[in-house]
Amino acid sequence: MKKTNLLLSTLILLFLAGACVKQEFDKPPIGQLPVGDVYTIGDLVTMLNTTGATQFNKDASVYAVVTMDETSGNIYKNAYIQDATGAINVRLKESGGLRVGDSVRVYLKNVILSTYNGMRQLDNVHNDSNIVILANQRYRKPDTVTITQILSGQYQAKLVYLKDVQFIAGDTALAWSDNNASTNRMLEDCDGKTIIVRTSNFANFATKNLPNGKGGLVAVAGVFNSTWQLYVRTLSEVQMNDNRCGGGGGGGLTPVDEVNQDFNGVTADVDINFQGWSNIAEAGTRRWQGKIFSGNGYAQATGFNSNQTSIVSWLITPPVKMDVAKKLRFKTAKSFWAHESAQPMQVLVSSNFDGTNISAATWTPINARLATQTDADNAWIESGDIDLSMFIPEGKIAVAFKYSGSHTLSTSYRVDDVYIGTQGGGGGGGGNAGTIDNPFTVEEAIEKQNANPYVVGWVQGYIVGAVKSGVSSVSSAADIDFVAPFSSATNVLIASNMNETDFTRCVVVNLPSGTPLRTQVNLMDNPGNLKKQLKVTGTLRTYFGIAGLRDAPGQTGDFVLQGSGGGGGGGGTGTQADPFTVAQGIEKQNATPYVVGWVRGYIVGSVKTGVSSVTSSADIHWAAPFTSATNVLIADTPTENDYTKCVVVNLPAGSALRTQVNLLDNPANFGKRLNVTGTLRTYFGIAGLRDAPGTAADFVLEGGGGGGGGNTIFVENFDTNLGVFTAVSVVGNEVWTWGNFDGGSAVMTGFVNPNRFPNEDWLISPAINLSSINNAVVNIRQAANFVSNDWTLLQVMVSSNYTSGNPNDATWTELTIPNRPAGTNWTFVDSGDISLAAFGGQANVRIAFRYRSTTTIASTWEISKVEVKN
Secondary structure: OHHHHHHHHHHHHHHHHHHHOOOOOOOOOHHHOOOOEEEOHHHHHHHHHHHOOEEOOOOEEEEEEEEEOOOOOOOOOEEEEEEOOEEEEEEEOOOOOOOOOOEEEEEOOOOEEEEEOOEEEEEEEOHHHHEEEEEOOOOOOOEEOOHHHHHOOOOOOOEEEEEEEEEOOOOOOOEOOOOOOOEEEEEEEOOOOEEEEEEOOOOOOOOOEOOOOEEEEEEEEEEEOOEEEEEEOOHHHEEEEEOOOOOOEEOOOOOEOOEEEOOOOOOOOOEOOOOOOEEEEEEOOOOOEEEEEOOEEEEEEOOOOOOOOOEEEEEEOOOEEOOOOOEEEEEEEEEOOOOOOOOOEEEEEEOOOOOOOOOOOOOEEOOOOOOOOOOOOOOOEEOOOEEOHHHHHHOEEEEEEEEEEOOOOOOEEEEEEEEEEOOOOOOOOOOOOOOOOOOEOHHHHHHOOOOOOOOEEEEEEEEEEEEOOOOOOOOOHHHEEOOOOOOOOOEEEEEOOOOOOOHHHOEEEEOOOOOHHHHHHOOOOOHHHOOOEEEEEEEOOOEOOEOEEEOOOOOHHHEEEOOEEEOOOOOOOOOOOOOEOHHHHHHOOOOOOOOEEEEEEEEEEEEOOOOOOOOOHHHEEOOOOOOOOOEEEEEOOOOOOOHHHEEEEEOOOOOHHHHHHOOOOOHHHOOOEEEEEEEOOOEOOEOEEEOOOOOHHHEEEOOOOEOOOOOEEEEEOOOOOOOOOEEEEEEOOOOOEEEOEOOOEEEEEOEEOOEEOOEEEEEEOOOEOOOOOOOOEEEEEEEEEOOOOOHHHEEEEEEOOOOOOOHHHOOOEEOOOOOOOOOOOOOOEEOOOEEOHHHOOOOOEEEEEEEEEOOOOOOEEEEEEEEEEO
16 A cells, blocks of 8 residues: 555655646657758748748758847747858747747648748747757857848848947837737938847836947847838847937927928938938838939838828828028828828928927828829929928927828828928929029929029039030030030039939039130040039029030139039038138038038037036036046037037047047147048037047147147148159050049049040159158048058059159059048048158158059049158
8 A cells, every 4th residue: 555655746746746847848869850952041041042941841950059049028939040151030830849049840841831921931830840959059140140131131030230320319218018909119220221129028128218329239030011120139239328329310409490301312212311301101101211212312101012001101290490480381192092082192381399209299280282093103293382481480490291191091191391490492393492502303494494584593413414515505415415425515414313314304504615614524625524513603594405515614613513613602612721610510511422511610628527418508517527538529610619610520549630629638639720531420419520440640639739740741732733753554545634532633544435445554753762751651531432441552662762664563562441421422521640650760661542443443533632740
């Protein structure tokens, strides 16, 4: 009897012990699950793309490592696995068992390879009968990527790391997820690119607040239909404690004088994210996105292909001062009307919108002419001028474009050319003002031809060709030279699209004889100007029988040519010798592409330590003691204390700019003038100048410091010609020439439209005597375009034994350029100080620019300054 009781007790204990063990799926010996055919994840992707959804009916396996599991609650009955060839989602029949870092073999028999709303997946995976865990803690390192790379689609289901990102300002006051549903929050980089971060309301961090700063995060890249999104594994992999990069998206609280947004800075199919604007999804996940058609950017909201029962998307302007009577105007268009009798969009005005909380604000509807069901698809409808004077007592306003729709009420609705200001549009025209700062588009210039009285104003477009010599009236494309050689110096054609070949979409610009406009712009003498942007003033009346701009004096104040030319009058040109004013630095913030240049102003303060975003004057030290060495504020007047009239200058750690300029260590710099170069983009949430190396060559401080501090040994500015440099052509017919770019520069290209030719051409300095100098440095200011990322064809060389003849017969050392141009635009960049210490004690030191081109790559290289200092 005792033996029976003992046996029974033992069985009960074994049962209870088994019932208390945490549920894990079995790990059968490998031999119990056949291996069969072995596939990589890359093989599965190819199979899916080739044959579509497939159920495996024979023995097969794939080996991979688990990169995301269910531990945090952010995903359920799912896991992500990855090998060296790709990644895929695994949809599990049972929850639990897998952990990040598990090395697994997935037995594929009866598993379905398919897609779910665009996401590749292995479905019908049973934990016990399809998965063998081979090892633990075999963690994969995430790929370091950008938002742009994820949006390209090449990282689906992969573990990724994004750096220098932040949640948009409008989301930072929120939790990771709402209480009752999975929620999308918007992540942005410092260039304004955005991507969704999607979090389940069951995640163990769902109720935690989103971080306010900038930094990095690890996540898995997913997709839902065509919308890319990220899934965070754990908060420990989200580190965002650095100062924000600005970037907009959340609505600024500092009112501006006017809004003039043509949306030409948008990225196609990416959520609108402009400085000061708010783009908020009140219902659903859709926001206003950028779209581009025929070179014209605009904002669009749509419910098409959304699978969402309700979409409410708000696009809201920055707040605008209502100190005087102002007008609102804009354009709307629609396509694929599906709203029946409903109107997809409302226009609303608020005087108390805080940039984030829509429901807390008071909104007043505005009556305006909007595109309706009866209007033609894609036709732009002018709103006309809308009087906003009733809001003067409010002091400020923000205007909202509110789209309401769904997957059935799916009309695509568009907004463009939003203007709020004092200028009238003339007959409800809307659009730009025709000033140098707000020029007409080419389309507007065509529309305003031969008005009574004539319209006089500025127009901006790309140079696309010239009317042929001998043609008196253009009647076909055959009358135009759209490619070199060009036969006339009297005119150029400009268009909104740099590849335009339809003359009816162009304006012919008259280039008066004997003027800088003709000398510097005409294509016969300056074929390199093709596709450059030109801003020019004149009278909008017919020329050569088609739309024209003419009758301007054509002096330097009457035009601005990309990379050089003209001046446009007022302010500086952004060079060291002719820097931008602070007011210009504010005006040029966050342009597309960013403006890089010199700005001069008085040092008036610095942002206090601990402040990440400036929202009031209390965030600034306007007098000693100062607490931060990372920045200074500069203004056009030495007594300025309105931060909206200042530019914050970034002082990079370890640089001469920080050491010599910061007010914490150098309080006596307060009130001094600073001339400094950098990129004009938001810093501390307000106008900034940043991204320069901060070497001594990047600034000049009143009374000493910077300016390439030290004695100049040799300098060539190429003011009117190639100066003391000698051009030597080794291969090809093209040679170094002079151009009026950046105040004068040496120019070399192997491109003669439409062909690229092999060349090797050197531009060589005279002998520079460093016999008594051991610590010389050289600074080079240059621009380069169409480089195709092959910098081996553009070399800066130094020799101490070249005298004359073929430079290849001498010994040359290539210099490493610490700060070189982008290679994709006409922006001039200072190299920073490059050491010539290796040539100290030499009397025959020569600096040369070696240019090479091929039949496939023929960049354009422009050198505007070479300076050697002790």
